[in-house]
Amino acid sequence: MAVAFPHFLTPEKPPMVSPSTSSQIEVPPVALTQDELKKIAAYKAVEYVESGMVLGLGTGSTAKHAVAKIGELLHQGKLKNIVGVPTSKMTHEQALSVGIPLSDLDKHPVLDLAIDGADEVDPHLNLVKGRGGSLLREKMVEGACKKFIVIVDESKLVNHLGATGMAMPVEIVPFCWKFTAERLQGLFEHAGCVAKLRTLNQTGEPFVTDNGNYIVDLYFKSELGDLNVASDKILRLAGVVEHGMFLGMATTLIVAGELGVCVREK
Numbered sequence: 001m002a003v004a005f006p007h008f009l010t011p012e013k014p015p016m017v018s019p020s021t022s023s024q025i026e027v028p029p030v031a032l033t034q035d036e037l038k039k040i041a042a043y044k045a046v047e048y049v050e051s052g053m054v055l056g057l058g059t060g061s062t063a064k065h066a067v068a069k070i071g072e073l074l075h076q077g078k079l080k081n082i083v084g085v086p087t088s089k090m091t092h093e094q095a096l097s098v099g100i101p102l103s104d105l106d107k108h109p110v111l112d113l114a115i116d117g118a119d120e121v122d123p124h125l126n127l128v129k130g131r132g133g134s135l136l137r138e139k140m141v142e143g144a145c146k147k148f149i150v151i152v153d154e155s156k157l158v159n160h161l162g163a164t165g166m167a168m169p170v171e172i173v174p175f176c177w178k179f180t181a182e183r184l185q186g187l188f189e190h191a192g193c194v195a196k197l198r199t200l201n202q203t204g205e206p207f208v209t210d211n212g213n214y215i216v217d218l219y220f221k222s223e224l225g226d227l228n229v230a231s232d233k234i235l236r237l238a239g240v241v242e243h244g245m246f247l248g249m250a251t252t253l254i255v256a257g258e259l260g261v262c263v264r265e266k
Contacts, residue, residue, distance in 0.1 A: 040261055049115075059132055074100060168244055180238075194219045
């Protein structure tokens with residue numbers, strides 16, 4: 001179940017902190033759609049972007065708004081000398097279409113800032129990402145940045161990872177994928193884990209990542225327990241490439257919701 005985080009949504013701690021000033025609050029004048037909330041969070045994140053930065057460009061329905069806004073500011077001359085490192089082929093294409101110069105981690109092993117969405121965020125700013133299929137490149141890029149801003153609407157807030165009952169993705173090699181899926185499921189029997197290969201709805205064929213791999217989605221009926229222990233167990237399995245738990249990586253969380261825009265610094 002999604003929840004609000006009471007420790008930063010209380011009157012004593014107003015739910016809006018700008019990048020450079022003390023607390024304040026912005027309240028939307030009318031009820032907004034989920035996509036409008038995503039755009040508000042994305043635009044707030046872009047306020048952190050400065051000319052000359054190397055940026056990690058996230059993937060998905062929220063991150064696309066940030067990419068579009070950065071391109072707009074470049075076109076207007078309000079930002080200059082920006083270099084983007086995209087986290088997917090989709091973002092690569094979008095960034096080029098809006099005029100963002102691109103590079104990669106080989107040329108820029110340290111990034112100034114990354115902006116991306118998340119599928120779930122717990123009270124410790126741990127994330128589930130990858131339901132769009134880009135978790136490996138996202139983790140590589142966002143693990144190389146000095147500051148990682150996560151942008152979400154309030155529906156993504158959870159008490160613990162897996163609380164929504166939706167997928168926690170694991171990218172695996174295609175070779176003997178059933179064997180790997182069964183081993184993943186067996187790791188978390190205590191949490192009622194069910195492992196399912198991600199497929200394309202139209203054909204039933206396996207979903208293939210930008211890296212040529214498959215994704216096994218893990219579904220949990222109860223809490224995983226220690227997330228770092230769970231992470232280690234998954235990564236030790238031969239055949240696993242990466243998982244969608246982003247632990248201790250986010251430095252800033254921006255949430256758009258009914259109360260306005262909330263910014264939490266780690």
